[in-house]
Amino acid sequence: MSLENNSYPLLANLQRVCLKQNIPFASYRLPLQTEISTLVQYKSFPEKIDLTDQLEQYSGFIIAPFLNSDQHNSFILTPDITFNSDDISPGFVQSLSGITNFLTEIIPLGKEIVSTQRENFIDQVNFAKHAIEEGMFHKVVLSKVRVEKLNVNFSAPAFFQNLCIKYPYAFVYMIQIPKVGCWIGATPEPILVLEDGKVKTVSLAGTQISTVGEIESYRWSEKEIEEQGIVTGFVENTLHSLKIDNFTKYGPANFKAGNLIHLKTSFEFEEADLKNRLAEFIKAFHPTPSVGGLPKEAARGFIIKNEIHDRAYYTGFLGPLNIENKSNLFVNLRCLQLFKKKFVLYSGAGITASSIAENEWDETDNKMLTMMNAMEIPNP
Numbered sequence: 251m252s253l254e255n256n257s258y259p260l261l262a263n264l265q266r267v268c269l270k271q272n273i274p275f276a277s278y279r280l281p282l283q284t285e286i287s288t289l290v291q292y293k294s295f296p297e298k299i300d301l302t303d304q305l306e307q308y309s310g311f312i313i314a315p316f317l318n319s320d321q322h323n324s325f326i327l328t329p330d331i332t333f334n335s336d337d338i339s340p341g342f343v344q345s346l347s348g349i350t351n352f353l354t355e356i357i358p359l360g361k362e363i364v365s366t367q368r369e370n371f372i373d374q375v376n377f378a379k380h381a382i383e384e385g386m387f388h389k390v391v392l393s394k395v396r397v398e399k400l401n402v403n404f405s406a407p408a409f410f411q412n413l414c415i416k417y418p419y420a421f422v423y424m425i426q427i428p429k430v431g432c433w434i435g436a437t438p439e440p441i442l443v444l445e446d447g448k449v450k451t452v453s454l455a456g457t458q459i460s461t462v463g464e465i466e467s468y469r470w471s472e473k474e475i476e477e478q479g480i481v482t483g484f485v486e487n488t489l490h491s492l493k494i495d496n497f498t499k500y501g502p503a504n505f506k507a508g509n510l511i512h513l514k515t516s517f518e519f520e521e522a523d524l525k526n527r528l529a530e531f532i533k534a535f536h537p538t539p540s541v542g543g544l545p546k547e548a549a550r551g552f553i554i555k556n557e558i559h560d561r562a563y564y565t566g567f568l569g570p571l572n573i574e575n576k577s578n579l580f581v582n583l584r585c586l587q588l589f590k591k592k593f594v595l596y597s598g599a600g601i602t603a604s605s606i607a608e609n610e611w612d613e614t615d616n617k618m619l620t621m622m623n624a625m626e627i628p629n630p
Contacts, residue, residue: 262407289329355428366394390543393598435585438507456513541565
């Protein structure tokens with residue numbers, strides 16, 4: 251993957267210097283937009299935040315893990331400078347090369363991460379189905395990881411720009427925070443979009459590989475319709491529990507995200523209904539049933555007990571918060587974690603009573619293709 255064909259060489263150079271010096275930054279492109287925003291915090295470290303705080307007081311790029319813990323905290327990157335696309339001063343980038351105070355901070359090494367074995371994943375799915383039959387929960391989302399060595403010619407900036415080209419309907423990002431590490435992704439699922447006086451969220455569930463034909467022509471199995479119904483019901487019930495009753499619902503409808511087709515139901519309500527309650531909204535929705543399960547606590551407990559790997563920031567959420575009176579927070583799906591000599595791919599599948607374990611393994615492979623296709627890695 252060569253930088254020669256990339257549209258934004260100055261952005262690539264900025265990202266390259268920030269990565270080398272471990273300087274906190276976030277580059278992102280919103281769905282169906284062309285402009286790339288890059289936030290750089292080079293004067294201080296991003297602030298660790300409590301998601302129960304009044305989030306309206308913060309402005310910047312937020313990232314939160316699947317579960318807050320001693321190892322994984324939520325952070326807000328508050329930019330000292332912001333760039334749009336390639337409107338970047340080469341002199342400023344050169345000055346960043348001399349900043350070394352972030353190099354002493356702990357950088358995640360990923361030593362204990364190993365690829366999930368097919369047999370282990372299938373056993374987990376069948377164990378989860380047994381738990382569902384026993385009435386422990388209705389749905390649980392199980393994930394897997396795949397560890398790959400980095401090609402010596404790999405360029406993270408080129409990969410990021412390739413994702414922007416390949417996936418116009420996704421939220422594409424690259425973020426680096428010293429205690430978080432570097433994550434790159436192209437996620438299709440917003441947890442909250444706030445702009446122009448409106449708040450939007452979605453339920454996204456059901457997955458099949460995109461082939462040929464009109465998007466409306468795709469049909470769904472009983473399992474996929476059931477899964478979508480579970481997530482949609484959760485969103486509706488949660489909005490009602492927050493006393494947000496006057497919302498508009500659209501769907502479900504087929505939605506294309508990269509190489510996949512999903513079922514999506516959209517919800518919209520007035521921003522006034524959420525005034526000063528952003529933290530309450532996040533607490534109620536995160537983790538959503540599309541990445542955790544239902545009931546939330548029972549499914550989350552099963553994941554913690556049975557998944558061998560640490561999800562870290564996979565299936566957390568991230569995005570620009572309160573920037574120019576807008577927020578775009580997305581579930582961290584279709585992503586990878588970048589280390590010095592390797593990277594880790596993450597993907598998951600929703601397990602219900604009608605799941606077939608082997609099919610769920612194939613679904614998680616298909617979801618990894620979003621990253622692998624952009625990196626030109628063959629599917630095993």
